[in-house]
Amino acid sequence: MSNRYSRQELFLGSKAQANINEASVIIIGAGALGSASAEMLVRAGIGVLTVVDRDYVDLTNLQRQQLYTEEDVSNQLPKAIAAKTRLEQINSEITINCFIEDVNGLNIEELIKGHSVIVDATDNFETSLIVNDAAVKHGIPFLFGACVGSYGLTYPIIPGETPCLHCLLNYLPMDGMTCDTVGVISPIVQITAALQITQVLQILSGETLFPILQSMDIWKNEKAEINVTQLKNKLCPTCGEHPSHPFLSFENQMKTDVLCGRDAVQLRPGLGRRTYSLPHLLERLESHVKNPVLNQYLLSCKFEDYRVVFFKDGRAIIHGTNEAKNARAVYNRFIQFY
């Protein structure tokens, strides 16, 4: 009998294949790593896949973000939506959930609920630490991965067994520390995601994962591996004896993130969130903006000297500035029309 998973099943065995078909995996981020991971998992027949992403498809994404097309760029589709459409074309037998959200300490626990594995595909280290807190708190394996330039690294966090990501820090990262502006080539994305998804398949096949931090630079052809067992910290605020999960703590301020190398700033409102009617907003703004693109999820337009991409939940990405303060002022001038 022909079966779409037969080649994989020959390698992993029917029990592992059954586990894969019943598993639910969440990928945090649907950029380069997230696209690569999602496609592998969907082709492998993962039962449920959840994709969360805060961004929309931009022309500069197409060089490495394999799920997206030029049409997605002209429609300014949120990545989560464009990803779901493409993934359903690849495999219609599985369930794909998508969320257009900025992952933060307040929503991460709800997002990961009910999933068997979490795959890291965030574009910044701070968010990985938020996910690490939630993964450890809820006992869900978390496969860390990151890449920039021609360099990538991976690390599996198995709650209760391996040191967590927080244990590995020799100091706390400061805002902007992770801002890398050196670009990235797509092969390192593929390798990093491939290592993460191999670990997903190993977990679902019942293999033991060891606490090995792994890195590679494909341009320089360098590899490194460190067993970090000895870094397990009994006093770790995330996985120690008296955990406080500091990265899940309350955030009620408007949050601004300078988006590295993109001349853009993201603003996210704090508590007391609301849902905006985008057609209504456009109507009010009509005479103040140029080239508006409105879809179900966002309004993108030129406002003053900036391009503003405004999402239904009040989140916005302001292009044309690298300064949080300036972006806040633009945001306030923009939203006053509502």
Place this chain on the structure above:
Amino acid sequence: MSITLNGKSVDLREGVNTVEQLLSHYHLENRIVIVEINKEIVMKENYKTMSLSHGDVVEIIHFVGGG
């Protein structure tokens, strides 16, 4: 002095004798980094005092944000 760094043999120039100096030579002093020498992880508080010796097998992995 030559060491094996991330699987490759490298000759260290004069003045690079400690872990701290090695990290700053590679511009990694302000990074989140894990350093292992001959299969033992070096704790951050020892970066200044831990000397390198000829023939050491050193692995350095630094964290990045990106994906």
